[in-house]
Amino acid sequence: MGSTDRPTEGESQAIDLLRDGFSRAHEGLEELLEAAEPRMLRFRASANSNSMAWLIWHLSRVQDDHFTHLALSLGPEESLEQCWVAKGWATTFNLSYPLMETGYGQNSDAVADFGMYDGEYLLGYHQDVHHLTLSVLDRLTEQDLDTVIDRRWNPPVTALARLVSILGEVTAHLAQAQFLQGIHKDALSQNGR
Numbered sequence: 001m002g003s004t005d006r007p008t009e010g011e012s013q014a015i016d017l018l019r020d021g022f023s024r025a026h027e028g029l030e031e032l033l034e035a036a037e038p039r040m041l042r043f044r045a046s047a048n049s050n051s052m053a054w055l056i057w058h059l060s061r062v063q064d065d066h067f068t069h070l071a072l073s074l075g076p077e078e079s080l081e082q083c084w085v086a087k088g089w090a091t092t093f094n095l096s097y098p099l100m101e102t103g104y105g106q107n108s109d110a111v112a113d114f115g116m117y118d119g120e121y122l123l124g125y126h127q128d129v130h131h132l133t134l135s136v137l138d139r140l141t142e143q144d145l146d147t148v149i150d151r152r153w154n155p156p157v158t159a160l161a162r163l164v165s166i167l168g169e170v171t172a173h174l175a176q177a178q179f180l181q182g183i184h185k186d187a188l189s190q191n192g193r
Contacts, residue, residue, distance in 0.1 A: 012142040014160065019137050021167045022063075026130040028174050029056065030123060032181060038117040043184045048108045052177045052184075053117050057093070058103035059173040060126045063133060065102050066166045070159060071136045073149035083128040092121055 033056070041053035050058075061084065068082045082100075084090050090099055093116045097103075103110075116122065140159070150157035157165075 012140070012145065014142070014145060015137055015140050018163050018167060019134065022130065022133050022137070022170070025167070025170050025174055026126065028178070029059075029126055032056075032174070032178055033119040033123045035181070036119045038119075040181065040184050041117040041119060041122070043180060043187075044111075045180060045183050050111050050176070050180075051114065052180045053122060054103065054111050054114045055173045055177040055180070056122045056126065057114065057116065059170045060122070060129050061102040062104070063126075063166055063170055064129045065100075066162060067129070067133050067136050070149060070162060071139070074140070074144055074147060074159065083125065083132055087125075087128045089121075089125045089128070093125075 032052075036052065041056075042051055044051045064082045064084055068080060071080055085099070095101070095115060096113050097110070145158065145160035145163075147159050148156040149159050149162060
């Protein structure tokens with residue numbers, strides 16, 4: 001934000017920074033998928049590593065799951081559902097996983113079973129999740145950030161702590177996918193392809 005782009009009264013600089021962070025991650029994902037083709041999306045650096053496609057799906061699923069939970073924790077909306085189900089992405093992807101799986105804790109065999117290597121679908125799902133993200137951030141107030149939304153942890157998790165955690169996970173997995181893109185390109189150039 002430039003010096004003239006200060007939040008107006010009632011807006012939160014923290015929420016603006018989070019909005020900017022999630023938007024930057026989304027732009028990075030769009031750029032990554034512009035150059036991706038199925039062989040690149042399937043690529044795994046080793047038998048036990050994640051593929052680029054799985055990483056993108058996983059970061060989108062976590063963001064979708066956590067933002068939906070956050071919105072429901074701060075003010076239940078009867079019709080709010082994860083984009084995964086509400087927008088039909090679970091049917092489109094047709095994975096062998098349980099319906100609400102996010103990929104957390106999956107082993108190498110589960111990653112190998114991932115079957116969606118279409119960049120347009122991966123991007124389409126993340127675009128819907130990004131719209132959900134922005135709509136939730138647009139409704140948040142400064143006071144909402146201190147609201148405890150998960151008491152299973154010690155200390156209990158506030159909305160702000162969860163938002164920072166989600167952004168950290170999304171950017172980490174995006175960086176991993178970008179790293180895989182570089183390894184894949186390097187492997188192709190060494191093989192003369």
